[in-house]
Amino acid sequence: MSRHRYFKDKLFKIMVFVFAMAGVAPLFAIISAIAVNGGKTILSVGPGFFYGLPSSPLSSSPGGIGPALVGSLILMFLSTIIGYPLAFMTAVLAVEFPESVFGRFIDVLVKSLLEIPTILIGVLVYSLLVVPTGSFSAWAGAIALAIVILPYIYTHVENSLRSIPADIRLASYSLGLSRAKSIFYVFTCEAKRGLLTAMLIGLARASGETAPLLFTIGGNWFTYFQGLGKPIGAVPLLIYTYTLTPYTNYHEAAWGASLVLLMVYLSLFAVFRRFSKP
């Protein structure tokens, strides 16, 4: 009998392991495909891939992604700088003031932002900002991205604020700290890991979005950064355009650009891990 139970237990453990592996296998498949194909491109082009300009479809060289890469980095940081404080304060409202009417609805409202197709956010910013100002701009792209990443950051911030143990809250208040001080000095430190992860999630989402940029940034292929009020390039837009073409050198460039995005993300991840060590 005990033998029987022993095998059942083993079987269960094996099943857990197999299913877990099957769950993460696609992720590893994607990462390895990007690393292998993108690596080939970057090695063949050399460092010029990072700062060079695109090549012709008639050429055999994948060319460079310089203007798009610079544009993407700027858009990532700018959108997080705009989106993070908004998401943070919204989360504070929802968690710390749950009894207020607004606090009760804000959670549903922000989370419903997740369901809006991101292209619509791009079109909204296009009609509210791009058309009135008469120009595509980095600002417009960053604001569209900020709206897209807001619910993601919000969800993570909200979760980490909610997970603060009640005794720490009570301890903080019993020291005589005001609500604002409790939030900024005690709760943020307690939930630091979650708050940093939220920032990372925001940056990562901002780095990979294409749809909100289609009608907002204009897109630059040959022009480097000229100012926040001017059109700008972005890597996802370049990947999107290149993959839809029939040309091999553009497909190679798209793989390389994907690897660059992945590297940007991983290095950010490493930096954040370093900072969020307890």
Added chain:
Amino acid sequence: MITIWMHRRRILSLTLFLVLALIISLTTPSLIAGNKETIHIRGSGSTFLQLQLMAWITIFHKVRPSITIEYNGVGSGAGQQQFFEHLTDFCGSDPPLSHKTWLEHKGRILQLPIVLGAVAVVYNIPELKSHRLRLDGKVLSMIYLGEIIYWDNYYIKRLNPGISNLLPHAKIIVVHRSDSSGTTEIFTYYLHRSSDGLWPKRLVGKDIEWPVDRTGRGLGGKGNAGVVSIVKNTPYSIGYVELSYALRYGLDVALLRNRAGYYIEPNTTTIIAAGENAARTGLLPISPTGDFSKELEAIVYSPGRLSYPITCFTHIIIWAKYPPHKAEAIRDFLSWIISSGDKHILPGYAPLPGPVKGIIIRAIELMKSGG
């Protein structure tokens, strides 16, 4: 309190790092860009034109580094909208402006056919090997209406007497675009024009309800790439794609019966012939200020022995007047396309025939005289 201070310091240094990163990424590129004399010209629109423009711009950029041309493929419709909102300096559009839009902006805009393209009918019938399938508008219409079910149908055999015994008794898998597309519009327009009304006018458009889908043999592919991959991987399928995709992925391309009754393969010669014969119909204006809205009627299923029937122009639409430095830059680019553009045409695209090039030359003259 000490631990709180330490946490704050970490958070502080993290913010500092982010701000520094932002400042560095903001300043370095403007240092690299340097040259303030550069003139920037911005356009958007047709994705079909985007690739040919990329080929031209990369070379033109080397010849004239002081002019930078940026173009983004957002689709012809969105391109026109952005152009009329003054967000861009020019737009690329597969169809010319409609008669109504042209009337609205008459005299202030110039329309220039800039390059020719074609839609290829591709198929996957392993039995045919290197033999080429011949089709005409009526049979294609019947296939896309779902009325012809098998490849060894009487009508298909009649068009292919030499290989009629090779045609298999297999059901035809009919592939079309699932997304809204100018390629679909031109293809369905061709079906309508060439089938004596068998293909109804209401089924001409960018995104239509395909009758063949009701028979369960219709399949939609996203983009040209989607149609290519379905046709490539599905034996006994047929589809339509931009010629450049058919060539690049080595699909079998059908010979289509043109108005004069010849079976024509899409290539540079037959595409240019269609353009030339379209110019002879008199439906095309000779000035860039004219109304091009009848153009599709002229070039799709155009007369002439050599004309490939599903050919189309792609256009650049510009204003007649610009600030002087912009006008000069655009003129320079157009002049360069006229003089050197033909040497850098992508496979699947074709340069303009001489008479149509005259429209661009006239536009350059008009811009010189200040509209």
